[in-house]
Amino acid sequence: xxxxxxxxxxxxxxxxQWQNHWQARRDPFFQECLAARQDLLADLKDPAAxxxxxxxxxxxxGAGSLHWKEQGYDAVVADPSTFRSVLPVMRYDDYAEQIxxxxxxxxxxxxxxxxxxxxxxxxxxxxxxxxxxxLHWLLKYRIPAMKAMWGTYLELHPEILAHPWATLDTQTVRxxxxxxxxxxxxxxxxxxxxxxxxxxxxxxxxxxxxxxPDTPTSHSGRMxxxxxxxxxxxxxxxxxxNPSTLVSLRDLIAEFxxxxxxxxxxxxxxxxxYAEPDEVAARHLEGVLAQDEFSLVDVWPSLTxxxxxxxxxxxxxxPRLEAVLPGVAKLPxxxxxxxxxxxxxxxxxxxxxxxxVSQAYFEFVPAEVPLGELLDAGERIETLLHDEVEAGRDYHxxxxxxxxxxxxxxxxxxxxxxxxxxxxxxxxxxxxxVFHSFTGEKITEGQVTQxxxxxxxxxxxxxxxxxxxxxxxxxxxxxxxxxxxxxxxELDRELSAGIDRELSTINIEYASKRDSSRLxxxxxxxxxxxxxxxxxxSRRQQGxxxxxxxxxxxxxxxxxxxxxxx
Amino acid sequence: xxxxxxxxxxxxxxxxxxxxxxxxxxxxxxRPQHTKGAVFYFHGLQSHAGxxxxxxxxxxxxxxxxxxxxxxxxxxxxxxRHELPGADTLLDDYARAVxxxxxxxxxxxxxxxxxxxxGGSFLxxxxxxxxxxxxxxxxxxxxxxxxxxxxxxxxEERAALATGPGTELWDAGLRSSDFTDEVKYRHFIxxxxxxxxxxxxxxxxxxxDLERRYLDPARRPRAVPSATFVSGMTDPIVDLDAAHSVFxxxxxxxGAQMKFPTDKHYLFYTGVSDDLVDWTxxxxxxxxxxxxx
Numbered sequence: 126x127x128x129x130x131x132x133x134x135x136x137x138x139x140x141x142q143w144q145n146h147w148q149a150r151r152d153p154f155f156q157e158c159l160a161a162r163q164d165l166l167a168d169l170k171d172p173a174a175x176x177x178x179x180x181x182x183x184x185x186x187g188a189g190s191l192h193w194k195e196q197g198y199d200a201v202v203a204d205p206s207t208f209r210s211v212l213p214v215m216r217y218d219d220y221a222e223q224i225x226x227x228x229x230x231x232x233x234x235x236x237x238x239x240x241x242x243x244x245x246x247x248x249x250x251x252x253x254x255x256x257x258x259x260l261h262w263l264l265k266y267r268i269p270a271m272k273a274m275w276g277t278y279l280e281l282h283p284e285i286l287a288h289p290w291a292t293l294d295t296q297t298v299r300x301x302x303x304x305x306x307x308x309x310x311x312x313x314x315x316x317x318x319x320x321x322x323x324x325x326x327x328x329x330x331x332x333x334x335x336x337x338p339d340t341p342t343s344h345s346g347r348m349x350x351x352x353x354x355x356x357x358x359x360x361x362x363x364x365x366x367n368p369s370t371l372v373s374l375r376d377l378i379a380e381f382x383x384x385x386x387x388x389x390x391x392x393x394x395x396x397x398x399y400a401e402p403d404e405v406a407a408r409h410l411e412g413v414l415a416q417d418e419f420s421l422v423d424v425w426p427s428l429t430x431x432x433x434x435x436x437x438x439x440x441x442x443x444p445r446l447e448a449v450l451p452g453v454a455k456l457p458x459x460x461x462x463x464x465x466x467x468x469x470x471x472x473x474x475x476x477x478x479x480x481x482v483s484q485a486y487f488e489f490v491p492a493e494v495p496l497g498e499l500l501d502a503g504e505r506i507e508t509l510l511h512d513e514v515e516a517g518r519d520y521h522x523x524x525x526x527x528x529x530x531x532x533x534x535x536x537x538x539x540x541x542x543x544x545x546x547x548x549x550x551x552x553x554x555x556x557x558x559v560f561h562s563f564t565g566e567k568i569t570e571g572q573v574t575q576x577x578x579x580x581x582x583x584x585x586x587x588x589x590x591x592x593x594x595x596x597x598x599x600x601x602x603x604x605x606x607x608x609x610x611x612x613x614x615e616l617d618r619e620l621s622a623g624i625d626r627e628l629s630t631i632n633i634e635y636a637s638k639r640d641s642s643r644l645x646x647x648x649x650x651x652x653x654x655x656x657x658x659x660x661x662x663s664r665r666q667q668g669x670x671x672x673x674x675x676x677x678x679x680x681x682x683x684x685x686x687x688x689x690x691x
Numbered sequence: 692x693x694x695x696x697x698x699x700x701x702x703x704x705x706x707x708x709x710x711x712x713x714x715x716x717x718x719x720x721x722r723p724q725h726t727k728g729a730v731f732y733f734h735g736l737q738s739h740a741g742x743x744x745x746x747x748x749x750x751x752x753x754x755x756x757x758x759x760x761x762x763x764x765x766x767x768x769x770x771x772r773h774e775l776p777g778a779d780t781l782l783d784d785y786a787r788a789v790x791x792x793x794x795x796x797x798x799x800x801x802x803x804x805x806x807x808x809x810g811g812s813f814l815x816x817x818x819x820x821x822x823x824x825x826x827x828x829x830x831x832x833x834x835x836x837x838x839x840x841x842x843x844x845x846x847e848e849r850a851a852l853a854t855g856p857g858t859e860l861w862d863a864g865l866r867s868s869d870f871t872d873e874v875k876y877r878h879f880i881x882x883x884x885x886x887x888x889x890x891x892x893x894x895x896x897x898x899x900d901l902e903r904r905y906l907d908p909a910r911r912p913r914a915v916p917s918a919t920f921v922s923g924m925t926d927p928i929v930d931l932d933a934a935h936s937v938f939x940x941x942x943x944x945x946g947a948q949m950k951f952p953t954d955k956h957y958l959f960y961t962g963v964s965d966d967l968v969d970w971t972x973x974x975x976x977x978x979x980x981x982x983x984x
Contacts, residue, residue, distance in 0.1 A: 189705050229885055230719070230767060231744035232704035239704040239721065239748050260748065264701050308879030309744060322699040322752075 143332040147289040150329040155279055155286060161269050162276025165469060168483040172511055172548040175482040180205055183486055183525050186261050189237045190529065192223050198531075209488070214496075214506045214523055214532045217254055217464075224255055227529075228307045232259065235529025241321050243311040245304070246463035247567065247634045255306055256463050258314070262528040264324055266484055267314075270466040271326055273481075274459050277470050281456065282362065282430045286329065290358035293351055294330060295365045295374075296458070299338045314463050315366070344641025348377045349384075353394050356385060357406025360425040363450075365433040366458050368442035369564040369643040375421050375449045376599075376642075382414040421450050432456040435475045436552045439564075460553050464535060465526040468551060477542040477550045480511060485524040487511055492519035492538050496557070500534070514541045514549050521557065560593075560678045563601040564643050566635040568628070570678050576631055577607065580624030580649075584616070590657040592688065594679030602645035603628075604682040606689075608658075612651035620649040652688055660688045693727075693753055693976065700724050702751035706767070709760065709791055711784045716768045717761040718788055721747030727754040728801045728975040731792050731827075733785070733810030734759060736863055737886040738957075739766030742879075746959050746968055753972035756796060760788040762813075766885055773860055773887060775894035778901050782816060786823045793825045801828040801979035803971065808928075808956070811835020812898065815905040815941055818912035828978035829917035830942075831971060834956050836929040837937035838906055840899050852899055857892030869927040871960035880960075905941055917978060918942040921967065923953040 168175035188199040201208050220235070227234040228243070238261035245253045258267075278285060285292045299318035302310040317326045318338055330336050335354040340347045352374070365371050378385065388394055389410060392402035413423040422428050431450050435443065435457045446455070457475050460468040465485050468478035480487060488508035490496055499506055508523055519540045525531040536558060539551040556562070560570045578588045589608040596604045605624065609616065625647040629636035638644040703722045708715040719740035730750060734740065740747075740759035750757035763770030763784060775781060793802060804827050806814030811832040817823050818830065836842075840849065865888060867880035880886065890898075904910055920938045922931055938946050949970075951963035958967050 186703075189703075191706050226767070229741045230706060231741060233706035233719065237703045237705045239702065239744065241748075261701055305875060305878060307741070307883065308875065324698050 143330075143334060143337075144289050146332045147329040150327060150331070151286055154275075154327070154329050155283075158272045158276035158279050160276075161272035162280060162471070164269070165273040165276075165481070165483060166471060169471070169479050169548045170546045172480070172482040172546070176486060176511060177205075179483065179527075180208060180486045180525075182265065183527060183531065184208070186236045186238055186527060187529060187531060191226070191234045192529075208486075208525075209508060209532070212532050214500060214508070214534055215530075216500065216534050216536075217530075220530065220533075224257070227257055228255065228309070231307075231309055232257075236261065236527070238262065238528075240309060243306045243309055244314045244463045245311050245633070246313070247632050253311075253633055254463070255311065256314075256530070257528045259528045260321075262526065263321065266466070266527045268324065268326055270459065270461070270469055270481065270484055273469050275328075277472065278362075278364075278430070278432065278456055281473060282454070284429055285362040287361060288359065289330065289333065290355055291361045292330060293355055293360060293363045294328065294336065295351070295363070295370050297326065297328075297336075298347070299331075299336060299340075300342050301338050344373070344643075345377060345381075348374060349381055350394070352378055352381075353385060353388055353399075356410060356424065357389060357403050358425075359427040361427055362430040362432075363421070363428070364458075365431070367564045367643070368433045368435070368439050368446055369638070371421070371431060371433060372442065372445055372449055373641065373643050375419075375424075378421075378424060379414070379419070382410065386410050386414070418448070420448065422453060428453050430454045430456065432458055434458050434460075436477075437554055440476075460539075460551075462535070462537070464530065464533060465524055465528075467522065467524070467535075467537070467539070467553070474550075477552045479545065480549045480551055482511060482548055485526050488523040488525075488532070489514050489520035489539075490523065492521055492557075494521065496521050496534060511549055512547060514544075516541050516543045516549075519554060561595045561603075563595060564638055566632060566638050566644065568603070568632060568635060572628065572631045572635075573603075573605075573678070576624050576627035577605065579627045580620055581607065581609075583623050583627075584619060586610075589654060590677075592657060592677055592679060592684050594682040594684055596648075596682035596685075598645070600642070600645040603647045604685050605647060605649045606652055606657065606685055607649060608654045608656060609651045610654060612653055616651050617649055620651065621647060624649055650685060650689065656688055656691065660684075660691045663691060693972070699752055702748055704747065707791075709784075709788050711763075711787050712780070714763060714769050716763065716784060716788065717766060718791065719743075719747070719759045719761065719766075721751040721757045723751045723754045723756060725754060726756045726796055726800060728803070728972070728979060729756040729758065729792060729796045730803045730805050730971060730975060731789055732757065732759040733804070733806040733814045734762065734765065735808035735810050736890070737865055737880075737883075737888050738807070739885055741766060741883070741885060743959065746964065749965060749968045750972060753969065755972045755975055756792075758788075758792050760785065765887055773890050773894065775890060775897040778816065778897050778904065781813065781897065781901070782820045783822060785813060785817050786820065786825065789817075789823070789827070790825045793827075798826065799979070801975050801977075803827070803829045803831055803975040803978070805831045805833060805971065806835055807833045807959075808835055809898070811837055812839075812901055812905075815912075816901040818915065818941075819905045819907075819910045827916070829919070829974060830915050831919050831921055831974075832934075832938055833921045833967075834923070834926055834929055834958060835920075835938075836934045837941065838902055838933065839929075840895075840902050841906060842930065842933050844899075849899060852892065852896050854896075859892050860889040861892055861895055862889045865928075869955070870957035871955050873960060876957075876960035906937070908940075911943065912941065915942045915945070917974075918946040919949055919974070920946055921949045921951065921958070921970075923955055923958060923961070923963070924950050925954045926956050927954070928956045 187193050188202045193199045201211050232239040238259035240257045242258040244256040244258050300316050302312045304311040335351045340350045386407050389403045389407035413419045457470045469481045470478050522535045522537045538554045540554050541549045543550050559567050591607040593605045705720050707718045709718045739761050747757045761768035867877040953961040953963050955961045
């Protein structure tokens, strides 16, 4: 590969530091990623050995922990095959007490590894989860997973390391952290700042000016900085997790186009001196902005690749992505959550990826089994292993991770698409109990109900019948119809703002997506009392079915017009 | 010695039960892949092993196994809060824990005993205790006002304290701003629900008893192989001159004194923390050099 900044501007003294880092890390990063990919490919050909190795490691790191010793789980050391019969299937909330202890000891309770951070993600009740990020998990699982995925990207598209401006990575952010749990940072997994040690995530662009903690923390502010630094450059690749990020990138350029042109022309960044004026880039961008429906390819004709989630609900973004990134090759992001990695892409297949058998010990339960009810009843859960699942069927996923979360019911439903060399290829279909998710907000019915109830209560209103559904559009949103004594447009506005605020408080991912303008505000329409009931009744009669029931949660927003016009 | 060219290592963090008569105390350890030295840490009045989440991993990454015993009633160990057991029980607990550490690491691994603040007083009393027979290689007293009660209380006050049984609580008056300037750590200290900030009058009598045991010229420790007093340049809580004087008496004038550039009390929550860990690590490792080989 070319190691020189080809047609790019030569480094100035102020650029030396990050460009030197880029140059120094490029080849090691490339090699590390390819090696991790090769390790993964080898494991995929022998999944039984990989799963046995992972299980042995989980037992090794878990057996000496207080929780395992107190519960007698350490008995599995003598016979690893008893793992599933000795340890129970757990939900995150079942770990609450142990996590609480672990926050004070910072390790040694759930596993024998120091807790370096607490990972923040939305919980079921509005209280953010605290997922232990341990040194062992970082070194043996999470970072190798990232490297294996990037190994695939680099194998297929080496141009993404062609020069320091070739890649715009929005998967990861670096933000200062101000939230702590008993002294330890509480942050999103996507925030890889500060670097924990030299084996932490360290791509060549780690110190790039559009990547570091000095960039604004607001979504639009950070996006503007990214674009300002890279517009006019030979950008090849944009990496994202959610497709909405890519769509909003294009929208941001449209919204702040004039500012970008001015900054390019004057050599400034948000009006402050930054670099040499770039008249050529300014003119090019002006020309692009003059087009009504410009794409990111118009902004960067050099684009050759983008990546993001492309299955499940993210698949609905595909037409929009085709418009925003026409003709650009795409690769999928891994299936993962804060709780752990499930699949890692090894090729350009968009709708399915191999189970990451080196990442966790995986178990499956047929999706039709009411897992929650069985757990509530304290019943024993029969599970299947990776070599017992069938193509074409959906399963609850249970995984044991190297951070001490053993036999965790993730709530995710995966479909097994096929079996290759004994490894299931799967894709995420939906979350058990989740009503909808446009872009990772994973709204549950309980959260919506709580938000509506609290929003109405704040206005002195009781909660009656209501309906809620997702509304697709340029900027997706949620539509709600509620019955009230005196419907009014003013009340619509008040309730829209109030319920949106409540939902943002309850679900921090929703709040994040709202703040970053990837979701429009929830819109409430008030209707007279009895209106929804009348609509439901009319549907029942139309269908001539006694089976039709009032369903507060709809798959689309067609009900809004139907209720209003009924 | 430390392998300087290797990347950061995957260390272990464990909590081990130490049977001490009727109680099982929590011995915390951060363990490297290959232990080349060990540090046993005596925590102060309000702190506990949970304060050392950054210190433990750094010691372990330096190939030093780092042990911290949560004293009875402190951290996650059982025992009434605000209450110290009798001096004999306390020293017996420590003696057992240090013996357990020595057994774990083996006789040839150098072991440093490190007392921070009030933990230094426990360490000094332990070194003077006939029941303590475990071998160790160096002792470090860090920001410890050795002999504080004897220096600050009059004879009558000490006599009253020693004889009064009282269960009334005495507030140590510790302020996080004396410990550190960093907001992150001050917030942690101020909100640490495991911290002990008050002790009973009876417990203060125990502390006085411990001081007597190492201030008594007739009870000097067996020769301390290597002794160092470490502190900031100044300390808002400790009279360093008074502490140094007692320290030198304790180690028969053979102690070294070392100052790190901070004016705060809890060095591990200041900018000198890494330097202190690294110095202690190398100091410990060097005690293991076989000069006669």
